[in-house]
Amino acid sequence: IAKTEDYTVTEADHDTLFTNRGAAAEVIFTLPTTAKVGLSYTFYTVADQNLKVTAGTADTMVTANDAAADSVSWETSSEKIGGGFSVYGDGTSWLTVSHLAQDGHTVTIAT
16 A cells, blocks of 8 residues: 555554655654554555655664664665565564665665
8 A cells, every 4th residue: 555645654554664755755654552462564665755664652663783773774875776674573662674775775764
């Protein structure tokens, strides 16, 4: 599902692949406040715009050497298209997997 504006992800969106296809500016996806077991979502950058995935509750994302992150994003110029994230609820945190389009892509992590 393509989103061109900020979007709050719901439990009903479980197993959805979101993109920023057609976006003219940054798109921020906000996850549900509770990382319930079994919830999963994937986010993929198609438009050359920033794509950010933010935890609905601060400090609940686990990613790249950070067990209490607030968000992950693709923001580096010339390194956005083709990047993505999958997130999985484990009952406590959002376990985040980065999908690199090529070696050297930079994931921005906010804590």
